[in-house]
Amino acid sequence: MRHIRIRHWFFASLAAAIFVQCASIAQPQGGPRDSLPPLVVSTVPVQKAANFKGRRILLNFNEYVALRDQQKEFVISPPNLNGSKPTLTVKGRSIQVDFQEQPDSNTTYRLDFGNAIADNNEGNRLGDYAFIFSTGPQIDTLLMSGLTVDAQTRDSVIGAMVFFFDAAADSVASRDSTLFNARPDAVFRSDSSGFFLADILRDKDYRVYAILDKNGNQRYESGADYVAMLDTVYNPTRMPDFDMWIEPAAGRKGPRRQIDPPQLRFELFMEEPVRRQTVLGTSRPERQKLEIVFNAVRQAEIVSFAPVGLDSTWLTRENGIKGDTVWYWIAPPTRADAEALQDTIRARISYMTQDSLWNPQLKTEELTFVHRIVDPTARGRKSNTAYADSVKKVKEARRKAKRAARLQKKWLKVARQISRRRGDPKRTDAELLADSTLFKQVDVDTTQTDKPRREDELPAKNPFGFEVMAANPLNPENHIRLLFNYPLRSVDDARIRLTKLSEGQSSLPSRDRQSAVAEPGKKTETPEPFTVELDSATRRLLTIRADWKADDEYSLLIPDSVFTDIAFQANDTLQSIFKVADSSKFGTVIIELNEDDALPDYEYILELQTKDGKTVQRVKHAVAGGSYKLRYLSAGTYRLRVTEDRNRNGEWDTGSLVERRQPERIRIWEHPLNGRDILAKENWDVAVPVDLRELFERP
Template sequence: MLRTIVFAILVLFFFERCAQQVPPTGGKRDSIPPNLVESNPLNKTLNFKGKKIELFFDEYVVVDNINQKLVITPEADNPYSYKQNGMSVALTFKNQFKDSTTYTLNFGDAIKDFAEKNPAKNLKIVFSTGTSLDSGRVYGTLKDIRTNKPIFDALVGLYNVSDTLNIAKQKPYYFSRTDSSGVFSIENIQTRQYKLIAIDDKNRNMLYNAKDERMGFLGKTITAGTDSASYALNMYLSDNTALKVQRTLPKVNNYAVVFSKPIENVEVTFVNKDSLPYLLEPGGTNLKFFNVEPHADTTLVKLKTLDSLGITTEFEQKIAFQAQRGKTRQLDPLTLTTIPEANKPLTNEFTYKLILNKPVKTLDDQKIAIISDSLTNEPLNAFKYTWNTNRNILTIAAKSFAKDSVKFDIPKGSIISVEGDTLAKTLLKHPVLNEEDFGVIRGRVTNADTAVHFILELVDEQYKVVETVYASPYTFKNIPQGKYFLRITVDKNRNRRWDTGQIDKDLQPEPVYYLPDKILLKANFELNDINITIPEEK
């Protein structure tokens, strides 16, 4: 009997296990986005006087960051709350919309289906609080002027024309955002004149932050609805904020003046016949003075700076180092970098730069040697070399007959900084360039007025400049195998650098053009007749 009962329990346990439900696996993924089946008000409604907008879909939906993604044009300054209820979404606004105005609500990807989060496509509602819909449209493309690449999710705005327009404080009246191809379209606009301006708007406050946001603008005003052309805008950084001394960093050994933005150059004048070594550090924001010469407790200097917009600013600055504690100073180490970088190949005739992080007090050009193939050892004084103004960059023009390698032997004590420290023994080695491992690109600048000055650059796929020339025909020699772009800048002020635009002066940046096709260069190949045209200015 007991055996029968045990057997019955086991059978029941087996069938219970078999009857347990298991979620199904696999199946086709839902890739269909939700469709709008009805709205209140209906799309393109006239004489709308309400404060509530409702959207009804064919499936359950969720709302995703609608406060950031919903674009209402013109900018309404009308706070709203939203409520999600299964297959519908309702927006309730605090105030009524402005009378006799056409509004567009573009939801982007703010509303998605519940299951797979597929966003509703092209979800947009247009209505008018007046008797007609505005029909004006402005469209075009946006790209970065330096890379020629389209810019995604930038704000393109139409601003009311005004002599006091300040995009750092004023929001656009109509606006749109660019898609992944840099295309923008602003629709249902009142037919009147506007200023067309694009900004990065990284923090999505619809205001321009010149310190870290790119911008671009059309020089002329446009009339929406009558101008049918597509507009091409270029974006660029243009920090037009006033240069200031942001802070100072006093230490025992040095004193740094930190500027609010990078500067290109600085002239230093010592007022009270004092003198201190100094240098502008890489990046252009830190001007560092070194505490090494006998000087007064406080040194007064006059600074004349030049920024990237060509604007000069003058300051008076007091330099006061921290008092020393203890018998010895703790110095920042002396460091060295080179151009070309270590292990990069050199031609037999080359220019070489030693870059130090402190000004140099003494250099023994008899101890420093250039060694060719470990056989020929020549002292630095056998070659021509020059210092920069601050004596921290040494430029060497040299020639060797090496077949395998060139070395720079820098013994300890051969370079002594203004603080009295030196480098450890340093050996820099570079292979000799084998021309068969590299290629050549030749061509000319066509259709260029002989009076036009230009900057022709070969840049790699990361837009890093490989080589620069300023004349036509051109030759780029000893170029590593790879893919490149050819970029030409019209150098209007002949300063051999690209100059950005300034909206407050209605000044456009210097034009930049690219060869349409990417250049593919192979080792031991020559590419000839790679010509680039400077288009005529309209």
């Protein structure tokens, strides 16, 4: 009996072990996915502690945590003088913050972790967490709110850093260097709605700036980061009240903070980098085109430009769109002079730049322009060694042998078909090749082992180039514009022919009809008067204007050699048949700017845009009191963007931090009831009254 009990006990233990082992392998079942961020359960010292004298802070959470993008997300306010940050260390369910140096005395600190804290398993982020403490007897608790937007798009800017500087310590001279040299008293960051709340301020005047840090180094870099500055100083005790609330989560959007009205408003812009003018490089993309690239975006002030061996009267200057590029076109009077141009041209240029104190200074340089002719049929570099030449010959021989074999195979196939039709007995390939009578009947040349090149079969392309800037159907307000690759030397506009096409008519009535009627398929051509305008500045833009009639069909014929450019190249024949758009199939928007004597003497830029921000039509140099009709708009929803053009140049100009110049203001027009949407319908006029004062006073 004892042996039986031991045996039963042994098998029971073995079964239990197997059962436990199998259970340990199986995955746990059920349970929802963790979607909650970690929570702070305690801190050492406590949140908003005063008289803190240590150098270590400990944050304890309810689960294991990790740090993500801490270099970019973690911000300390105020920052250390040397730019260093405390060291962050993750220890299980805690984060340890160690200051490398003793914090400043009598100072309120704010450790902004942004979205750096997440749980270790699912990566759920604890957003916008900040820890505040003071090394003095009290916490600075004055508040100031604000909003950050893009100066051009008017969209909210997420993650902009807002710097508060002591206005008494950081006086602004003629050139503002506060962001580069001074230490801010406090730093804050805008949230996902563009709002920010500064909550550790004192009762004093502040000079406030905002930047959008693109590279994450938490320092402003001109030309790389967006920036905004305010024109005056602000004290939190003298600011108007504001309301703040949290909107609940909706859809994929989480809870969002709302502030109304924001006390400070920043319009961030990308300023042109402040650089001393200098020549970055030169090139000669065309034989008669010299290109100079400067490092400053502003238009170069060239005092003199003298190429060696060229007559200065041959040169025509053209400025690039951005202003940092200048082209000089060479227009010799004769073809012989054009062909005699050297491949390398040297020139002496004198232009205005700045010295070390930013005072105007004249600089002279020697420039070189080299024109290299590239053979488009060449592949790679040509070999210049005997070994490379021998390898090339072997490859060429193999290629010819393969082509000869393919041609012989094709010849044998045709020869065998002819032999069968003649009733010859079955023959081998050698017998077919030996039959001389077949060579006269098989139309396959087996000696052409060199494959003809495609460029040898096609006619040479005319180097004269231009772009037709017109659509079909034609918008009659835009006319027909031609943009040429080279400036034109001559235009023989008397040879251009513009005719209106209409249904043809029978010349004589017949017995079956008493009057002439239209014959299907035939159209008559009636000459139409037109004018040709050539841009005198560049001589590269030509406009053909006519009294276009809606829904009519026209034919434009430009014979060859009507246009001749400075390289003595002429155009080929161009013929086009097109229709003019019918205005009844499009909508019209009439923009009426109110007249107000109190408005400054500015001009305005009106841009009608689609909902995705694409500009459909633009009006430059608009003035208060004017009415502007935008026609030929496809049915749809648009919005109106109005730019305050202070310098009347027809373009939006950015601001300058160093010069403390704000960017030109941009506003999106809104209807009091319908909002921003402007609905255009076919054969319908929509009036858009714009109160300029109300528009630009509105933030």
